[in-house]
Amino acid sequence: MRELEERILHEGSVRPGEILLVDGFINQCIDVDLMEKMGQVWKNYFADQKITKVMTVEASGIAIAALAAKELGVTAVFAKKTETQKIHDDRYQAQVYSYTKQKEYTIAVSKRLIKPDDVVLLVDDFLANGCAMLGLCEIVEGAGAKVAGIGIAIEKNFQKGGAMLRDKGYDVCSLARIDKLSPEEIVFGKADA
Amino acid sequence: MRELEERILHEGSVRPGEILLVDGFINQCIDVDLMEKMGQVWKNYFADQKITKVMTVEASGIAIAALAAKELGVTAVFAKKTETQKIHDDRYQAQVYSYTKQKEYTIAVSKRLIKPDDVVLLVDDFLANGCAMLGLCEIVEGAGAKVAGIGIAIEKNFQKGGAMLRDKGYDVCSLARIDKLSPEEIVFGKADA
Numbered sequence: 001m002r003e004l005e006e007r008i009l010h011e012g013s014v015r016p017g018e019i020l021l022v023d024g025f026i027n028q029c030i031d032v033d034l035m036e037k038m039g040q041v042w043k044n045y046f047a048d049q050k051i052t053k054v055m056t057v058e059a060s061g062i063a064i065a066a067l068a069a070k071e072l073g074v075t076a077v078f079a080k081k082t083e084t085q086k087i088h089d090d091r092y093q094a095q096v097y098s099y100t101k102q103k104e105y106t107i108a109v110s111k112r113l114i115k116p117d118d119v120v121l122l123v124d125d126f127l128a129n130g131c132a133m134l135g136l137c138e139i140v141e142g143a144g145a146k147v148a149g150i151g152i153a154i155e156k157n158f159q160k161g162g163a164m165l166r167d168k169g170y171d172v173c174s175l176a177r178i179d180k181l182s183p184e185e186i187v188f189g190k191a192d193a
Numbered sequence: 194m195r196e197l198e199e200r201i202l203h204e205g206s207v208r209p210g211e212i213l214l215v216d217g218f219i220n221q222c223i224d225v226d227l228m229e230k231m232g233q234v235w236k237n238y239f240a241d242q243k244i245t246k247v248m249t250v251e252a253s254g255i256a257i258a259a260l261a262a263k264e265l266g267v268t269a270v271f272a273k274k275t276e277t278q279k280i281h282d283d284r285y286q287a288q289v290y291s292y293t294k295q296k297e298y299t300i301a302v303s304k305r306l307i308k309p310d311d312v313v314l315l316v317d318d319f320l321a322n323g324c325a326m327l328g329l330c331e332i333v334e335g336a337g338a339k340v341a342g343i344g345i346a347i348e349k350n351f352q353k354g355g356a357m358l359r360d361k362g363y364d365v366c367s368l369a370r371i372d373k374l375s376p377e378e379i380v381f382g383k384a385d386a
Contacts, residue, residue: 023303023305023306024305024306025268028270028271028273028302028303028306029268029269029270029306030255030258030259030262030268030269030270030271031268032259032262032263032267032268032269035259036263058251058252059251059252059255059271059273062223062252062255062256062259063255063256063258063259063269065223065256066223066225066228066255066256066259066260067259067260067263069223069225070225070229070260070263074225075218075222075223075224075225076222076223076225076256077221077222077223078221078223078252080221080252109221110216110221112216112217113216113217113221113222
């Protein structure tokens with residue numbers, strides 16, 4: 001998605017540790033127009049799937065999910081993050097390891113909010129090591145529902161998450177795929193749409 | 194807003210401690226159509242204000258803010274919650290006491306994301322004691338910007354937040370105002386729109 005790549009080049013900034021800061025339009029500040037266009041691209045890309053729900057994990061995926069859901073004419077659901085591992089009978093949950101925070105946390109969705117006949121588009125702002133997204137897949141499949149595909153705004157090709165998810169057979173549509181990230185340059189690979 | 198009151202009556206459930214659970218359409222599961230209508234109501238209510246930005250605090254306010262921003266044709270920004278009190282030069286921040294969790298936390302917005310000429314509509318899913326909303330007001334005014342008003346989905350009239358904010362002169366537009374909340378009945382007062 002050319003527009004997203006251009007916004008990253010002009011408004012993103014690179015911080016130590018291969019961190020790409022896009023809080024001016026993707027996370028923290030939400031550019032509604034851009035997110036609607038992202039939703040349209042995923043709608044076209046996944047047009048052969050009868051998507052019934054969009055799902056993400058809090059917090060920076062929520063606006064992306066809400067606006068993608070609007071484009072698709074469905075509802076959005078977000079998984080909540082907690083630090084407790086306690087099992088609750090009334091929710092689907094998965095353990096996720098955060099490399100950034102170097103600790104494990106739990107993501108969970110109430111069982112009332114996802115049904116076996118749901119066909120779910122998973123979305124998020126970034127795809128790096130893929131742990132959070134894999135946890136979302138576990139939750140959807142644990143509910144007996146189907147993962148229609150995965151929509152990502154920005155994929156870091158130099159981290160293993162995208163390859164891992166594609167190897168498992170998930171259809172990942174990343175709108176910007178970054179091969180190289182340094183304060184001097186941002187090099188894009190071919191995006192999925 | 195009659196539609197919101199009806200959804201609360203039909204789909205909400207009351208838990209001990211005067212907790213109203215609306216995760217099936219407001220938080221966790223996001224009913225995009227309903228949130229668009231909420232955004233339209235606030236757009237009409239605050240029509241005399243030249244709103245430049247919608248702001249909320251993570252996580253359950255984000256979808257509401259994104260869809261209200263869409264209706265208003267502006268961007269949305271959300272304040273992040275952290276448990277550290279460290280002062281950062283590059284962000285506006287406020288201390289907020291959570292009665293639910295019985296601890297203080299910090300909410301913060303990058304200084305790059307709010308400017309003195311901004312006219313900000315603050316929104317959130319619930320208004321109870323008003324601490325988080327007061328923190329958002331502090332952040333906006335700390336940036337030299339103006340609070341256009343406060344848009345709330347559900348106000349608990351039996352808690353002090355709404356009166357406190359209105360006493361301070363803020364124009365609060367709550368779409369459903371609950372006088373009494375018990376497992377047996379939910380009694381609404383007159384909503385602001």
